[in-house]
Amino acid sequence: MSAVAHAQGHAGQGSQALAPADPLPITGGTFKPTADSLKTYQTPAWFRDAKFGIWAHWGPQAVPRSGDWYARFMYVPGHPHYAHHLKHYGHPSERGYKDILPLWKAEKFDPEALMDLYVAAGAKYFVSMGVHHDNFDLWKSRHHRWNALAMGPRRDIVGAWRDAARRRGMRFGVSEHLGASHNWFYPSHQYDQFWPKMGADYDGADPQYADLYHPKHDEPFKGNPDTWYTTDPAFHKIWFNRIRDLVDSYEPDLLYSDGGLPFGEVGRSLVAHYYNSSIAKHGGVDVVYNCKALGSGEFYPEACVQDVERGVMSGINPLPWQTDTSNGDWFFTDGDTYKTAPDVIRMLADIVSKNGNLLLNVALYPEGNLPPESQTLLSELAHWMGTNAEAIHGTRPWAVYGEGPTETTAGAFKESAAYTAQDIRFTTKGDALYAITLGEPRGRVTIAALGRNAGHERRAVQSVRLLGVAEPLQFQQTDAALVIDLPARMPTRHASAFRIAFGA
Template sequence: MPNRRAALLALAAPMLALHLPLHAADAEQAPAQLTTVPGPFRADAGSLKTYQAPAWFRDAKFGIWSHWGPQSVPRAGDWYARNMYVYGSDQYKHHLAKYGHPSKFGYKDIIPLWKAEKFDPEALMALYKKAGARYFVSMGVHHDNFDLWDSRYHEWNAVKMGPRRDIVGDWRKAALKAGLRFGVSEHLGASYGWFATSHGYDQIWPMLGVAYDGADPKYESLYHRPHNQPYRNSASWYTTDKRFQQEWFNRITDLVTRYQPDLLYTDGGIPFGAVGRTLIANFYNASIANHGGKLEAVYDHKDIGSGEFIREAGVQDVERGVMEGINPLPWQTDTSIGDWFYSEGYKYKTTTEVVHMLADIVSKNGNLLLNVVQYPDGSLPPEPQQFLKEMAAWMDVNSDAIYGTRPWKIFGEGPTKAAAGHFQENTAYTAQDIRFTTKDGALYAITLGTPTGAVRIQSLGRKAGLEPRPVKAVTLLGSATPLRWEQGDDALTIQLPATLPSAISSSFRISF
């Protein structure tokens, strides 16, 4: 999430500049040693642009993500491992009050506190499936440089410490048992610069100049070696250090080889040039080999942060935002029902907000990947539990307007214009805002609110010119009551029954 907490970087910059030595050799190392998987894809943009998203992803529309790990333990929100070392930040103050000074009690000491003692992946997956998820994504490794699997190349992992179990493997078993597609997310690429704050120190007395625990060479494998390439802004999201690029390649290759996910999410652009492109080509070629010659893999990446963005090479991911209109290629929004990691007092999205986002995204040829926040112990807070219950009820009625659909000629109509781009997700819709999807020759019209009296769809007026065929029938999903409707020159007007199947949103199936 490269654009987050820009103000904190201003606090961190002088500390990093003072403390981190320059290693001239950082940019002079040999290129990474890259193994390749045989197949049609090569590690160049032209080859990767031949990619086409598989049907399962285009049909699934809705996935749930577990953005969960040791950073949940302090209950103080996202980017804790970095910001606990940013003097004066809220998370630094939280850490000081709860655990002590980061020179004595650092992130390495948070990790053993993550026990995941109530983590029941099968029970959670049953809830996620009932709520409508067709794919599930496990965190593989966040920027905190802690692997959630039995990592072959990294001692700081969840099997050797913390919960002492294979979190990725357990999620995978549960997802496949429930019939969901399985994915993993990797945020490792940015860790090298992101975690540089751990090598700093306080800016005032009484601890001025006392190095944080990240500067201790004993813990270099967690906090990274001293370097002069800290994360300051999106342009410095990825390092030029070839040694770390090799480490990234080895660890993420281990992750996707061992668990064979159908989806791999990178938190940024494609990392490290040819290194990242090679990993993607290998990921695709392995998928083809493992699925009898059929490509089933999806690679998500973003057009923000450093790194390459090759739109056609995979699926474009938009963080906490949406596209302006129908994108010709499939894409995905990733967002969270709350903070990315559990945070006390954080305001959660309502089910209404999530449903309206989902309908808007699907109408524009996208998918929604939603993080469902977990407590440090692996159980769910009451707000996500309530959301899953309400989402299941809405999907039980309206899923036919979502799954397996494709965009219509326009994505929708109505008075509200949604802001487009990353970190633009707080649009307040009305019942007059309507989104369209199509499937099997029918058109679905989804209201982004609770209509009263009648629904007018101007795009289906005879004079609108969008649909040459006259309307033949109109039904309300979840209702057996016959509807009265009239297709006039200006609009298709649908008279509503006395009661609606859902108070969140209504879906009409229109045949011609």
């Protein structure tokens, strides 16, 4: 999960992936492995209602407590991860990433207790990491010996998360980052260029570990910038078998790919299988496939739910979509800077007003427990959601997404915005309109979009309630704006939600 990775390529309608030599084993049904067939997909109502999900982007790369992409950059001299590895674990020709894997014990991992916190914080779906670019499966993998049952925690991490989520009525998802692993891991095959280990091959060059680091290849050096996904059909088959095993074994409600739809017909076959399997079980498509308009691969916005990494849309998107982000680095790092509750709440309101969902990774220590910053975030989200959830869950966009002085920049890796109480976002549910301030208002709130001459609503405002306050508020609707008088004490911090009702 990094801008560095996604800068390697761009998504498009074309793909350099080869078609499979033999038909892939998929569940037959409505969907075929073609773009036109997959474009008939419709997002299920549960996802549109959920609005907020929590993700455990967590695995053995958290062990060094140094942040994202450790398994790659520990093989790149000059990078901080290389220096950290040399100091704490030894030279990567002797002790490589394979030696980090057994150190991930997850000895404080309590999915039941964590899921209670996630539910209280307002999450309606939960996503478990299935496999990151490090090529380590977090489930009882039928096709790969490098997995969490065989080493490290010696536990079915995906299964434990799934059971905890479903016991609480939450929808459950998995993320797969395996598609990019083949080329992402290529530094492990190189050699050191400095004394005293000049010319020493890293452990990825050892053939006995080729199923972890992948067979040696030079694809990233061939001058093709579109190298997020390999063109090697042998790896395409590996990817298909392992991700089908993940989907069939755990029946997730959501599957996330870290990039465009991988590998041409191979990827389309997997998604068709996923959708058809849902139809066979539920009588209709009740699952979500997330992919991105980033990284090489295919992207058809009608065929999936678009995911925007660490970014937002500029306005109301006609199709449901999702932001994925983290409260800190993607894997735990010492001395990190964290998003606070105001950051997350305001981002959530902005995204929901634009027909999107927020999937938030809440950083975990390598042992599986929460850092203090994550604990505080969940506690403050629980308090805010306890009062204001009705303005978020089950809502739909209004005529306009919002108003205010702060301009947001659309696109991936552009999530920062210094919102104010004058920035307002709108959601609707039934006959109610909700107006959410992206800051803590004082005295009065003025909403220009609800002025009689604004043209967005022909009905007059009948009543205004502040969520968390029993009595209706005093207001005045003029030609220019709706002006609301605030109580002396606000029920929640960070952002306030007003429920606005209209006359006939």
